[in-house]
Amino acid sequence: MLHDRVMVRVSEESGERRSSGGIVIPATAQVAKRLLWGEVFGVGSHVRSVQTGDQVLFNPEEQYEVEVQGEIYVVLRERDLHAVASERTEQGTGLYL
Numbered sequence: 001m002l003h004d005r006v007m008v009r010v011s012e013e014s015g016e017r018r019s020s021g022g023i024v025i026p027a028t029a030q031v032a033k034r035l036l037w038g039e040v041f042g043v044g045s046h047v048r049s050v051q052t053g054d055q056v057l058f059n060p061e062e063q064y065e066v067e068v069q070g071e072i073y074v075v076l077r078e079r080d081l082h083a084v085a086s087e088r089t090e091q092g093t094g095l096y097l
Helices: none
Strands: 004-008 036-043 053-057 062-067 071-077 079-083
Touching: 004 053
Parallel strands: none
Antiparallel strands: 004 036, 004 071, 036 053, 053 079, 062 071
16 A cells, blocks of 8 residues: 555455344445444554554545455545554554544
């Protein structure tokens, strides 16, 4: 990846979901804008707050898809990420909003 770009694989659970009452909500249902979680697979040299393996929260409408060896990835700018969930806790709790 170059500059401030981040390559993310979207989580499998971001499709259809189930409400607390047990109702299945299809991925195509749009109630409100929904953010997605994904795992970082590559970062550019100017990315400062994200590392490979982190979980990130992003808007699915601000993305470019790319296929690499049969896998679909999303390419985003670092500034388009809304949150980072990390195993590293040197600076706090591990979830930075």
